[in-house]
């Protein structure tokens with residue numbers, strides 16, 4: 540434990556960094572390629588609940604694995620959109636937090652090659668991450684499965700609000716499907732291939748805010764590990780990758796990433 544006695548808003552910044560953070564900073568400074576893999580835990584400080592945690596509001600009334608399913612979308616678009624529309628609205632005004640910003644800053648300093656995310660909330664984009672692989676898609680767009688026409692989120696929201704049956708529709712009248720990967724769907728091949736390549740080449744893979752339980756994304760850290768890279772796990776609660784992790788940080792993701800940033804020089808790899 541830290542022996543720092545500072546209190547108040549600067550206490551976290553002034554506290555002596557944990558040995559894990561120091562080790563991670565050393566790894567990053569010595570690495571040729573660093574990649575981040577993020578999950579729901581990164582968005583929790585922005586007020587977006589992780590549906591795998593209990594007490595998560597809208598997720599309690601329904602089982603998302605049952606309703607956010609491609610078969611429900613195809614068979615019962617009203618039921619799908621009753622559920623998904625609420626989630627869609629809940630994400631509308633969410634803002635990036637310190638964890639998103641820390642990753643943007645690492646990329647700006649040339650210390651992070653890319654962010655691979657399981658999150659669909661667009662917060663990495665909004666924060667300014669440039670190299671971003673959204674393996675579960677995002678809410679940025681929706682498309683018509685019949686005529687393939689695409690609609691931006693604002694237009695989908697307008698159509699959702701105006702729809703008498705609560706189903707936003709294409710001009711061809713077919714229900715719009717959000718550009719996210721639903722249960723029962725395969726992950727986008729191109730995004731997964733890109734994620735795989737990044738993980739294979741990474742000297743350090745930072746797994747942040749993910750329970751690493753959802754396959755096939757959960758297998759990505761093993762790609763890095765088998766290729767000889769180091770895997771760091773920064774998340775609350777146990778993960779199946781803990782045994783392979785060279786650094787395991789269990790604290791708040793924002794505090795851990797800000798502490799990491801403060802240890803890394805402004806241009807360590809330039």
Ligand code: ZN
Pocket residue numbers: 683684685686687688709710711712713
């Ligand atoms: Zn259409």
